[in-house]
Every structure is written in structure tokens, then in C-alpha cells.
Amino acid sequence: MSLGEGGGSSGLEFETLEGYSWPTITQFSVFLENRVGQLLELVKSFSGSKVRIVGLSIADSADCCIVRIMLSHSEQGREILRNSELPFAENELLVAELTAGSRTLSDICTALLQGEVNIHYAYPLIVHPHGRAAVAMHIDNVELAGQILRDTGFEVICEADLRS
Template sequence: MSVNEGAGGEAVEFETAQARHWPSVTQFSVFLENRVGMLLELVKCFSGSKVRIVGLSIMDSTDCCIIRLMLSHPEQGREILERAGFAFAENELLVVELPIGSQSLVDLCSGLLQAEINIYYCYALIIHPHGRSAVALHADNVELASAILHDMGFDILSEADLHY
């Protein structure tokens, strides 16, 4: 919630449209031609920088592909992608660390199903920030999904957890 001065000097409270009440991680969806060497060209653009790819998913079709990336330092990663001339979009994902145990993914999916939250897509992270597996997920209600999973004992990660 934000507080601002109104016209008469009184405090006016309001919530902004972009207010976030959960930790989220920026995902970059990079659009590439589906041809040999394009993935290498993309990953090489981060060479020599502090930006590391911490999550990766590839969706391809005959003519093009979408590379979903989570980066250790998204602000710098955005600049690198822009300078390299890649077409990309951004959105916020929920990153959930899985507890050790054979049923952790089942529990995650069951908890979201009970809350009638749809998972649009999900993929595993390349790194394990605290020594445990983690998944990135895009759901139809990320804020509620975060609250439910947190209440179930899952650790929700932020971008700061992905710096290494």
C-alpha cells in the first residue's frame, strides 16, 4: 500500500496496479528463429558478464522457438538482450523450492488443484540455491498460489536467492 498527499494535504492511501505481495522472479521469453546455432548465440551473449542462466525452457515449432530464461541478474540481463537485438517479453513467475522427499511435487500440484489454481507451465531450475530442487511456475493466480504454497511449508524464492 502506498501513501500520498492529496490536494488538501491529507494522506491518501491507495494500492497501485503493479503492487506485488509475493516474491517473484522475472522470466524473459526470447523469440528466435528455429535454426542451427541460435541457442548458442543467445547463451553466448551473457559470456563475460555476471549474468548466469538459472532457469531454461525451450518451446519450438517449425519456424521459430521461444526460449524462456530466468537470469541471476535480470536488470543486467535485460540490457544484454536489448543490446544484442533479441526480441523478448517479460513476465513474473513463482519459484518454489521443493522439500526433500518423494512426494514434494505431488504435494505442490495437489495444493494448487485444491485451490483451483491452474498451472500454465512449469520447469525446473538449473541451479539449486539452497541445495534443493526448485521449480518455476506460471499460474493463473500467482499471488494466491504463493500464499497457499507458503502455508503448506514450501519455500518461495525471490530473485535475490538466484544470485550466485
């Protein structure tokens, strides 16, 4: 008989990650021509709305650039980007705060390395939720990374934390 058959309780009680979804924040990768004023146009597209850019990273090349942005209100930001007819893609990132005390970026990297979790890229947030520095990370295993960071004393934040 396998576990779960027979309707009886096995007497085992434990916590699993099955069905748990770690909070992630949507990142928009906006593709722009590499010419003067394009970043300003992107930033201005959010003027007059409640949407703020809370994280920013730019990858530049000769002909184009990819502007990675995290927004305080992703649903409204998505609509603004669509209405602006800017080509973009979306990814989910894990964002961890550097807690008060001696916790550092090195501690995050060490904890994830020990868990064999790869960080594809990372960048700091412009806005500091709860008054602490935070780092956004594109990670190959969000569930495992979230568990590792929580277990080592880091707070993983969600989009609602960015809406101040």
C-alpha cells in the first residue's frame, strides 16, 4: 500500500513545498532602439499613472538595448507598455531584502550556492521596501531559492511591498 491509500492517517506530519508559490515580481524587458531619448520616452510613458519604476537594469548594444524594469503595479504597467506599442517580454524575479544587521549580498550568494541554485542575473532595486536594500534575481529554481533564503533569515518580498 502506498501513502495516501486506505483513508487512514500515516501519523507523519511535515511541511512540503508542493503547491506553494513563492512571491515573485514581474520584470518587463523592454526592447528599445539605441538612440538618444529612448529611455526618457519609456520613463515618461508611466507619468500621470500610479505606476513607478522600482528596479532598473540596462543591457546595451550597438543597435538596440534591453531595459529591464520592475514596476510598482505590474498589471497597469503592462497596459501602459501595450498602449505605447513598445515590444517587451516578461519574467518573474525573486526579490530578497538585506535584513538589518550583518546580512550581505555575499550571504545571499553563499546560501544559494550551497543550495546549488544559479543566479542568471541580478540588480538592486531603486526603491527600498521597509527601508532596507533589496536585490532582484532571475533564478533557475524560484521555489528552492525562496526556501533557502527564508531559512537563512532573508525576507522575500512581493509586489505589494513595492506599492508605497
